[in-house]
Amino acid sequence: MGMRLHMLLCMATRRTSRTAARARTSPKQAPASALRALGRTTRQRSALLAIIARESRPLSPYELHALALRAIPSISQSTIYRNLRALEEAGEIHAVSIPGQAPRYELAAVAAHHHHHFHCHGCDRVYDLEGCPGGLRGLLPHGFTLEEHTIVLKGKCQMCAS
Ligand SMILES: [Zn+2]
Ligand SMILES: [Zn+2]
Numbered sequence: 048m049g050m051r052l053h054m055l056l057c058m059a060t061r062r063t064s065r066t067a068a069r070a071r072t073s074p075k076q077a078p079a080s081a082l083r084a085l086g087r088t089t090r091q092r093s094a095l096l097a098i099i100a101r102e103s104r105p106l107s108p109y110e111l112h113a114l115a116l117r118a119i120p121s122i123s124q125s126t127i128y129r130n131l132r133a134l135e136e137a138g139e140i141h142a143v144s145i146p147g148q149a150p151r152y153e154l155a156a157v158a159a160h161h162h163h164h165f166h167c168h169g170c171d172r173v174y175d176l177e178g179c180p181g182g183l184r185g186l187l188p189h190g191f192t193l194e195e196h197t198i199v200l201k202g203k204c205q206m207c208a209s
Contacts, residue, residue: 092140143158168207
């Protein structure tokens, strides 16, 4: 029993020293810089989530870039795209697709409540609409079943109409 434990400990020690040797030979993989990069990514993603929450309407990657530049002056459009993809994969945000338009992004918590959207031709902004007219099954031919629907109203927002 005591012997076996000793052997296991020796094996563990050997493995640890091998790992340490490998780490020393690749200075680019230094944990400090990896942690710094991770910290930066986390800060960028929480900044983007905060902007989407604050504006309380779905935002395009271009709108997000313009707004993010105020908080993070050096952030690039490609960094915005990369973070949006990661946030979407993590289930934090949802893409709102409008035909012929760049996708807009809204918080998953907002998307969880069924609602629709309004696209303004004047300022190109997309706004959330409360509720749903419903009764859409009535539009279907006999034998068809409805699985989902999206409704996008188009026109001019209050600012653009006045
Ligand atoms: Zn408008
Ligand atoms: Zn609906």
